[in-house]
Amino acid sequence: MAALNLALGPGSVLLNQTATSWQHAVELAGSGLISSSRVLPEYSQAMIAAVEELGPYMVIAPGIALAHARPSELVLETGLALVTLTQAIEFGSERFDPVRIVFAIAAKDHESHIDLMAELSELLLDEESITILLSSSEESQVRSLFS
Amino acid sequence: MKIIAVCGMGIGTSVLLKMNIEKVLDLLEVKAEVQAADVTSAKRDGHSADIIMTTPELAFHLENMPGQIVPIEHVFDLTEIRQKLSSVLGK
Numbered sequence: 001m002a003a004l005n006l007a008l009g010p011g012s013v014l015l016n017q018t019a020t021s022w023q024h025a026v027e028l029a030g031s032g033l034i035s036s037s038r039v040l041p042e043y044s045q046a047m048i049a050a051v052e053e054l055g056p057y058m059v060i061a062p063g064i065a066l067a068h069a070r071p072s073e074l075v076l077e078t079g080l081a082l083v084t085l086t087q088a089i090e091f092g093s094e095r096f097d098p099v100r101i102v103f104a105i106a107a108k109d110h111e112s113h114i115d116l117m118a119e120l121s122e123l124l125l126d127e128e129s130i131t132i133l134l135s136s137s138e139e140s141q142v143r144s145l146f147s
Numbered sequence: 148m149k150i151i152a153v154c155g156m157g158i159g160t161s162v163l164l165k166m167n168i169e170k171v172l173d174l175l176e177v178k179a180e181v182q183a184a185d186v187t188s189a190k191r192d193g194h195s196a197d198i199i200m201t202t203p204e205l206a207f208h209l210e211n212m213p214g215q216i217v218p219i220e221h222v223f224d225l226t227e228i229r230q231k232l233s234s235v236l237g238k
Contacts, residue, residue, distance in 0.1 A: 054155035054186075057204040060163065061223050068159045070185070095220060107158040110183075117162045124163075125223055 001146035003115040004123065007080035009036025013139045014083045022056075022091040022099070023048050025083060026067045029104035032081025038106045043074040047104060051091070059093035061124055068105040078112040080105055080120070082142065084134060101133060119146075148179040151193050153201040153209060157185030164200060164222040171229045175238055198235060200228075 012032040019025035030044025046069035051058060059065045081104040088098030103120070107113040123129050129145050136142045152168055154160035161183035168181050184193060186208045193199065196214040203218040210216070217231050232238075 050155060055204040057155060057160060057202045060160055061221065066159045066163075068156055070156050071158065105159055110158060113158065114162065117159075118166060121163050121166050121223070 001119040001123065004080065004119045005143060005146040007078065007113075007116045008082060008143075009038060009079055011035030012038070012079065012081040013142055014081070015136055015139065015142070016086050017083050018087060019083075019085055019089050022051070022065075022089050025065070025085060025089050025091075025099065025102050026051065026104070029067055029081045029083045029102045032083065033079055033104050033106050036079060036081070038075070038077050038079030038081075040074045040076065043069060043106065046070070046072070046074060056091040056093040056097075059091045059096045059099055062096045063088065063099055064096070064101045064103070064124060064130070065091055065099045066103050066105060068107065071107045071109050075106045075108050078106060078108045078116070080116060082133075084136070101130070148177070148198070149196045150179050150181045150198045150200060151189055151196040151214070152181060152183050153186055153189045153193075153199060153205060154183075155186055155205065157183055157188065160202060160222055161185070164219060164228075167222060167225055167228055168200060168232070171225060171232055174229065175233065175236070177232075177236060177238065198232075200231075 033039040047067045083102040152161045152164035165183040199214040
């Protein structure tokens with residue numbers, strides 16, 4: 001899963017975090033994209049606004065949210081951030097709350113993240129990988145899933 | 148046949164849904180063009196789509212489209228996608 005490994009830049013993997021609200025959880029994931037120089041700081045607010053506008057459909061599987069905003073000038077480079085939460089957070093999703101894993105995607109356009117999404121899809125279809133993500137306390141444990 | 152997978156931004160959920168629809172189409176041995184789109188561009192450009200697949204939260208945005216709307220609860224549930232597509236395709 002080379003595309004996932006590349007998409008998660010330095011500083012983009014934040015494990016066992018504490019969030020006080022879904023907005024905070026999205027901000028944490030956004031901070032991972034900011035640290036790895038994939039987006040400008042305003043991108044976090046754009047991701048929060050997207051959930052406020054369109055509802056919690058970004059909670060795409062039990063306990064997993066995939067936050068993102070539209071491709072725009074706020075995106076410097078296509079990338080991904082990962083946050084795991086010690087305490088699950090309600091996003092308002094009837095089907096899949098509460099959330100313990102938040103991915104944030106930054107897409108420069110509609111094509112550059114397709115390889116990354118294909119690998120993310122494989123990862124999220126695999127229950128064992130999800131269990132490992134949730135129990136990891138070191139970034140190297142997460143990265144080992146992609147090698 | 149044309150199928151569009153729709154989400155709010157056209158880069159996240161819809162892309163995952165498109166990939167899983169393509170897997171199911173392979174299993175059903177059905178040939179179709181599948182595109183991922185955001186709600187706004189789907190409303191603008193999606194009139195040629197025969198089937199519109201999206202999450203239940205977004206389905207009401209697309210009610211006036213000519214294509215048949217198929218809400219998908221869980222974009223990673225290949226069984227759900229297969230059942231719903233089979234029923235729409237009569238397979």
